Amino acid sequence: xxxxxxxxxxxxxxxxxxxxxxxxxxxxxxxxxxxxxxxxxxxxxxxxxxxxxxxxxxxxxxxxxxxxxxxxxxxxxxxxxxxxxxxxxxxxxxxxxxxxxxxxxxxxxxxxxxxxxxxxxxxxxxxxxxxxxxxxxxxxxxxxxxxxxxxxxxxxxxxxxxxxxxxxxxxxxxxxxxxxxxxxxxxxxxxxxxxxxxxxxxxxxxxxxxxxxxxxxxxxxxxxxxxxxxxxxxxxxxxxxxxxxxxxxxxxxxxxxxxxxxxxxxxxxxxxxxxxxxxxxxxxxxxxxxx
Ligand code: NAD
Numbered sequence: 001x002x003x004x005x006x007x008x009x010x011x012x013x014x015x016x017x018x019x020x021x022x023x024x025x026x027x028x029x030x031x032x033x034x035x036x037x038x039x040x041x042x043x044x045x046x047x048x049x050x051x052x053x054x055x056x057x058x059x060x061x062x063x064x065x066x067x068x069x070x071x072x073x074x075x076x077x078x079x080x081x082x083x084x085x086x087x088x089x090x091x092x093x094x095x096x097x098x099x100x101x102x103x104x105x106x107x108x109x110x111x112x113x114x115x116x117x118x119x120x121x122x123x124x125x126x127x128x129x130x131x132x133x134x135x136x137x138x139x140x141x142x143x144x145x146x147x148x149x150x151x152x153x154x155x156x157x158x159x160x161x162x163x164x165x166x167x168x169x170x171x172x173x174x175x176x177x178x179x180x181x182x183x184x185x186x187x188x189x190x191x192x193x194x195x196x197x198x199x200x201x202x203x204x205x206x207x208x209x210x211x212x213x214x215x216x217x218x219x220x221x222x223x224x225x226x227x228x229x230x231x232x233x234x235x236x237x238x239x240x241x242x243x244x245x246x247x248x249x250x251x252x253x254x255x256x257x258x259x260x261x262x263x264x265x266x267x268x269x270x271x272x273x274x275x276x277x278x279x280x281x282x283x284x285x286x287x288x289x290x291x
Pocket of ligand 1 (some may be wrong): 020021022023024047102118123138163164189191192193195196200217218231232234235240243244
């Protein structure tokens, strides 16, 4: 088991550059099992969200792992329904309770619509109170980022990360330039293209994989790591959980990096700028259904 390198964020905190994502893993024992497996295999960074409905099991697995709290990085995300100031404050407390933690390492505004400045104020205050160590945003395209930046949302505290869709077919070139200017680290959601079969059959990736005796997933994740992007692939299968983190014992050459860069198609599966996305997402997840 190789040690997972850390990246330093613009607020000075160090985040493990590779973690474990739990989107769509149910809260029926499966999340508990997957997170405990990941922690035992050496992962020290878990990415969850209120809208994944599995914070309790993430927290229970962390507790039962016996690993000291300060050695594990936990990210969660505020859902769209809770961006009004008082709602956001309450939602942060609920996340802390569900996770069973005194603090959360990173909290994100999950979707960039609605009363963002109110949510951001509540998150800034929670950071000041040490309930959250780092705060960030997610799904901000260049257009959305510029809009909120111009309105002064980030004047007090700059987001430490922007978590967006990213994989070799969608390399976010424009956004990355903008984030670099602001010293904001990119986190990739769907770093494996959410299992995209076409991506896993790319001849270039297959060729590189056989050279290093690695699998395609490892080549993709290694490429992203060398690009300076934080990744947290998801899997419920022990073999994949194990192999997805075994990417720190080899290095892609600059030619190989250029080759994979050329796979970029400049477009992903989700377009946050499209009309109607906010409504679509609000209809998809109701985090207060059981209140
Ligand atoms: P992913 O790219 O991690 O792909 C996961 C899928 O890829 C798995 O379900 C499995 O089918 C397949 N897979 C995993 N390992 C593999 C391997 N070694 N070989 C072949 N196939 C493999 O997609 P994801 O889960 O959507 O994204 C990762 C994490 O990002 C999520 O779990 C979540 O934490 C986060 N996320 C955030 C947002 C957001 O809006 N902020 C959206 C989606 C996901």
